[in-house]
Amino acid sequence: MKLINQGILAAKGFVAVGEHIGIKKQKKDMAMLYSKAPCMYAGAFTQNKVKAAPVIWDQKVLKAGEKVHAIVINSGNANAVTGIKGHQDTEQMAQCTAEQLGIKKEEVLVCSTGVIGVPLPMDCILDGIDMVAGKLERTPLAAKSAAEAILTTDTFTKEIALEETIGGCKIRLGAIGKGSGMIHPNMATMLAFIATDINISQTMLQKALSECVETSFNMITVDGDTSTNDSVIVLANGIGGNSCITEENEDYEAFKAMLFEALKYVAISIVKDGEGATKLLEVEIQNTLDFASGKALAKSILTSSLVKTAFFGEDANWGRILAAMGYAGVDFNVEGVSLALESAAGSIHLFKQGTPLKFNEIKAKHILEEAEIKIVVKMSEGSETVTAWGCDLSYDYVKINGEYRS
C-alpha cells in the first residue's frame, strides 16, 4: 500500500469541485463529487435519535440498494431539526443536482453540516448547485477545493489517498473528512467521503465500511456530543479493473486494510483539529476483558472534562484518569491497574497495580509539553488491547462554542 496525491480524486473516474455559494460569508460552502460510472455505495450514519434530513435521505437511498452517481454537500447549515421543510429541501437538493447531471434524484446523496435548527437558504442553494455542477473537474485544485468546501470550524483539510495492487490491478482510494465540534461518533463521524475505483459488491463494501468504522471513527471523541449529521460514505465505481470482490478473500482483506488506513487517518485528523485542541491524546487500554469494556474505559477517560483540562494545563493529575475509569460502567480490579504516560519526550510510570508511584514532576511536565501524548492503562481482566483518540479541552473550545452563531 502506498500514499499518493490527489485526495478525493485519486481513484479513476471521479470529478469534483468546491465553491463559495453564499451560505457562509466568505468561505467555500458547497462541494460536489460525481462519477459517470455508477457506484456501489456504503454508508455509516449517526445513531442520534434526532437525525438530520439529509441523513434520512441517504439512508433511504442505501436501503433501496441502488447505485449512485453523485454527492452534493453544503456546509454552514446542518438542515437538522428543521421539520417537514427540511426533508423537502433535501429532496430538492437531490432533484436539482440530478437535473444538472442528467441522472435520477435517487442516484444523488445529500449531506449538510453546520448550525442546527435553521432552515436552509434554498434560493442560494439551488443557484449554487447550478453553478457548482458546471465546474466539476478532475484536477488537484478541484480535489482540494472539495475538501475545503465541506469544512465548518475545522482549521485544516483532512484528505488522504492510497494505492494498492488488488487482484493484479492498481486500485486507488481517496478520502476527505471534516470535524471539528459535536464529535463523539456513534457508527460514524460528522462527514467523511471515500471515493475508490475498486470493483466490489455492495454487501462486501458495506461490510468493510462497518468493520473499519468501529475501530476508527467510533473510537474518537472531541467533546462527547454525538452529532445529528454524522455520515461516512464510500463510493466505489468499479472501474479499477480487478475482478469483483464478492467474498472475504485476500482481495477483500487488502481493500479493507486500505480503507481502514484512510478512515483512521481522517478520524485522527479530525481529533487533532478538534475545536480548540492543543494536544492529541491516544488512550491504549491493555489486558482488558473485551473490546466493549476497553472502549467504555477509553472513552470515559477521553470525555472527562477534568482529564482534558489537566492535559491542556500539562498537569500530570493522573488521579482524574482513575476516577473517569471508575464511572465508565465497567467492573475492574483497581489493584490490577497500572498507568503510564508517553510522548516523544519519554515515558513515565505513575501508578502500579493499585499503588501511586513517586514520580519526577519535571520529567512529567516535559512529556506533557508535547503535542501528542499516549496514555497507557494496563488492566488485569483479560488480553484485549483497545485504542481510542481524543484531545484536550482549552479556552479556545469555550470561545469557539460560546460564539458559534455570532
Add this chain to the structure above:
Amino acid sequence: MKLINQGILAAKGFVAVGEHIGIKKQKKDMAMLYSKAPCMYAGAFTQNKVKAAPVIWDQKVLKAGEKVHAIVINSGNANAVTGIKGHQDTEQMAQCTAEQLGIKKEEVLVCSTGVIGVPLPMDCILDGIDMVAGKLERTPLAAKSAAEAILTTDTFTKEIALEETIGGCKIRLGAIGKGSGMIHPNMATMLAFIATDINISQTMLQKALSECVETSFNMITVDGDTSTNDSVIVLANGIGGNSCITEENEDYEAFKAMLFEALKYVAISIVKDGEGATKLLEVEIQNTLDFASGKALAKSILTSSLVKTAFFGEDANWGRILAAMGYAGVDFNVEGVSLALESAAGSIHLFKQGTPLKFNEIKAKHILEEAEIKIVVKMSEGSETVTAWGCDLSYDYVKINGEYRS
C-alpha cells in the same frame, strides 16, 4: 417549616469546628462535628468503582449499623487511589479522633476531599485532629468555620438550617455541603452533612435520605465527572423530643419534606458555585414517559459541552439541546417536542412540535443574560415531569482545572 440560622449547628446537641491545620497553604482544611448523644446515621455514597478509602470506611460503619458520635473531615486531599496506605490512614484518623473524644473508632465517620492519588500528610493530620478536637463548640462562628473548612475550589459556603414542628416538638435540621468540580453525583455528591435532632429509626432515616438524594443531588451536574468521594451523611441524635419515627406516617413525611428542602438547597448551591460557572441552568422535562427517561434527557442536555458553552456565550443555539436529547439513549418522537427558555427577563418559544419557530434574537439575548435560566422541554410520551440542574462551561472552568495542582 421555617428557615433558621446556625447552619450545621441548628439542631440541639451538636458541636463543631473548622480550622487550618496545614494541608492547604492558608485556608481552613479540617472540620469536626460531634454529638454527645449517640446518632442514628444514614449515608449515600458514590457509585464510582474507584472509591476513596474514607468512603469505604463510612460504608463499613453504616453496614455494621452502629450509632455514631462524630465526623472528621479534611479538605485539600481526597485520599483516593492511595493504595493500602490510604485505608490505614483513614482508620488512623478515626482512631485518633475517637481517642480525643473518648469514644470508639467505629463511632467516627471520616471524609476527605481534594486532589486524588496523593498520600495524606499524616503528621499534619494527626496533630490537626488533636488541635481541632479541643476547639469544638456550639456557636455561630463554629458552625460557619466547619462549613468553610470542607471547601476546595468552592467560592462560598453552602449551609442551610430548617425548623419544623413534628410530633408536637420543634425539630431542627442543619446542613452543609461542598462542590465544586467532579460533580455529577450518582447516589450522592462530593460532600454534604446534615445534623438533626429528630428521633427516628435508622431504617426510616436511610429511607428518607435515599429517596431525597434521588431527586436532589442525583439531579445535578457540573462537569459530568462522578467523583471518587461523593458522600451525603445524615446524623440524627434523637434529642428533639418527638416520639420515635418508625414508619411512613405524617411525622415521617414532614421530616422527609424538611430533609429534601435542605438537600435541594445544598445541591443547587453546589451547581451555582460550579467551577467557573456563570449561570445556573434548570432543565424541566415535561410529559416524559417516566422518571428514568426524563432524567436521562435532562442530564444529557446539562452535560453537553456544546449546550454549556452556548449558554456561557448567551447564545440561543437551541439545536444543540435537541442534539443532546437525541443521544441520551431515550426513544422519543421529535415531532412531539417543544422547547422554551425562561428567566427573570421573560420567556421565549424556540421549537414547537418538531418545527423551529422564528424568534426575536434580541429578546432571547436578554433572557440569556440572566444568571438563572430555565430550559423547558415538552415531550409527548407521558405525564411525568422531571427537573435537573447544571451550569455553563466557561473559560474559568478550563483555567481552574488546567492549573488545579499548581
